Amino acid sequence: MNRLRYSAALLTLLTLLAPLTGGALAQTGNVSDGVVRIGLILDMSGPYSDITGEGSVVAARMAVEDFGGKVLGRPIDVVYADHQNKADISANKAREWFDQGKVDALMDVAASATALSAVEVVKQKQKIAIFNGPATTRLTNDACSPYTVHWTYDTYSLANVTGKAIVKNGGRNWYFVTADYAFGHSLEKDTADVVRADGGKVIGSTRHPLNAPDMSSSILAAQGSGAQIIGLANAGTDFINSLKAANEFGITKSRKQSLAGLLVYINDIHSLGLPTTQGLLLTEAFYWDLNDDTRRWSKRFFERVKRMPNMSQAGVYSSTMHYLRAVQAAGTDETAAVMKQMRATPVNDFFAKNGRIREDGRFLHDMYLFEVKAPEQSTSPWDYYTLRGTVPAAQAFQPIERSTCPLVAKK
Numbered sequence: 252m253n254r255l256r257y258s259a260a261l262l263t264l265l266t267l268l269a270p271l272t273g274g275a276l277a278q279t280g281n282v283s284d285g286v287v288r289i290g291l292i293l294d295m296s297g298p299y300s301d302i303t304g305e306g307s308v309v310a311a312r313m314a315v316e317d318f319g320g321k322v323l324g325r326p327i328d329v330v331y332a333d334h335q336n337k338a339d340i341s342a343n344k345a346r347e348w349f350d351q352g353k354v355d356a357l358m359d360v361a362a363s364a365t366a367l368s369a370v371e372v373v374k375q376k377q378k379i380a381i382f383n384g385p386a387t388t389r390l391t392n393d394a395c396s397p398y399t400v401h402w403t404y405d406t407y408s409l410a411n412v413t414g415k416a417i418v419k420n421g422g423r424n425w426y427f428v429t430a431d432y433a434f435g436h437s438l439e440k441d442t443a444d445v446v447r448a449d450g451g452k453v454i455g456s457t458r459h460p461l462n463a464p465d466m467s468s469s470i471l472a473a474q475g476s477g478a479q480i481i482g483l484a485n486a487g488t489d490f491i492n493s494l495k496a497a498n499e500f501g502i503t504k505s506r507k508q509s510l511a512g513l514l515v516y517i518n519d520i521h522s523l524g525l526p527t528t529q530g531l532l533l534t535e536a537f538y539w540d541l542n543d544d545t546r547r548w549s550k551r552f553f554e555r556v557k558r559m560p561n562m563s564q565a566g567v568y569s570s571t572m573h574y575l576r577a578v579q580a581a582g583t584d585e586t587a588a589v590m591k592q593m594r595a596t597p598v599n600d601f602f603a604k605n606g607r608i609r610e611d612g613r614f615l616h617d618m619y620l621f622e623v624k625a626p627e628q629s630t631s632p633w634d635y636y637t638l639r640g641t642v643p644a645a646q647a648f649q650p651i652e653r654s655t656c657p658l659v660a661k662k
Contacts, residue, residue: 280323281583283355288328289315289571290354292341292369293361293384295333298462298487302516302561303361303384307331309555310564311358314571322578330354334365336461341365345372345380355584356380358571359563363387363434370394377586381574383566386486386514387437388649391613395656398586400593402614403566404536406434407649409513410441412534412620412642417480417511418449425511426478427456428469428493430485438484438513454478463489470496479508486514491522498527516561520635525626535619537562537602538636544601559633569602570614606644611656615644 291311293303308331315327330352334341341360348354349372357373360366361384373380374396382390383403390401425446429435435458443453454476457469470493473481481502483493490512497503497510512519515533539549539559548568552560560568577592578584598606603616621636629635651659 280325281585282323282325283584284353286326286328286353287322287575287578287584288330288352288354289574290345290348290352290357291329291331291359291567292334292344292357292365293331293359294336294487295331297336298489299336299361299384301518301522302487303359303563306552306556306558306560306564307359307361307384307567310552310560310567311571313552313555314568314575318572318575322575323582323584327575334360334362336362336365338364338368342368342372345369346376349376349378354378356574356589358574359383359567360385361563363389363437364432366390367394367433370396370399373398379574379586379590381570383563383570386434388441389433389437391609391611391649392655393657395612395654395658397658398590399612400570400608400614401612402570403563404534404618405613405648406438406441406514408536408618408642408647409438409534410445412618412640412647413511413513413532414442414445414482415449416532416620416640417509418446418451422480422509422511423451424454424477424479425451425482426454426473426476426480427482427484428466428473429456429458430489431458431460434486434514435484439482442482442484442511442513456484459485459489461489463492466492466496467499469493470500470502474500474502474508477508480511481508482511482513484513486516487519490515491519494519494523494527503527516563517559517633517635518561520623521558521633525624525629525635528623529625531623532639533621533623535562535621535636536616537565538619538621538638540634540636541619541638542601548601565602569598569600572600573598609651611651611654611659613648613654615648617644618642618647 294300332344356379360369363385366385381400386406388405388407427439429439457472459469577589581588581592594608606616620640
């Protein structure tokens, strides 16, 4: 009799607990190894460390904290590594993380060559990678994959916005000073295509190694070319050193020649100062002082890093949040399900309005043309830009019909 009463009581208890345990299972979902782990492979100590580096790690961690620290009831972990701007280190770290470190997704692989090497591993392991630091359009052309998204910007959008604006304003003869690797080659080519398409001419170019200690010879060659516009197809410390050399040789104050910064971060302007950079036209995907939403988030970032965020760091936050929301909605961290959710869901945050991921992996959003202020126009620290134009996504990025991505259906 007692055994019957015990069995009945146990059955009643299990019946009462069923909805609760079912809800817990639904909330937990299907998370591999019980942790959603996000990785960033960055330049932590080299020429791009100021524009990716620790700031990008902070941005990813802010997104995790704002999401609540857990997804589907499981903890979220952020790991990072320094690729030292070496493609083999980048690929090996991605493979190690996917095979042994249980990393589910990469939220950035800074720099183009290192990103291209990681893409091959991403394809093999069928893991998600979102790129915020690299620029090469190969990531959405021949190197595209079903598992990757190019989030923040690319060389086509930089060339299309900055190059077109300068040619329109009369800068028709160009000479390029170019970083001699995938990013620089892509940026020079895309800008040269825009210049020629709009009736301009490319006189020549000089290429320099990554992290070149002295830019004097490259800048002197550009100055000697007599070109109206010297296009700087480099970034980070290479761009900063190019501007310093141009200032030393009087180009920044010349009425016969002008500089075009083809990939410029706000960190570069801060390092060089407004007296050196005033009047420079540049293209960005984000500016901290653009509107109330960008200001609110950027001030929180500033409290941690003591400098304002740049577009790549803002992109890391935005893409990390989008990824975590997709995991939550999909009920799993399984690659195909999460990618399907990410592609189906528009992005509306401080970084992008009505942003969407195209079939070639290009994240479409507006881009902005800015002019660097003169010192007397700046009213506070980091008040560096005047907005000169907003370029809609459809005009800023490469048209889908020109994509060489094999995932794009050809009509």
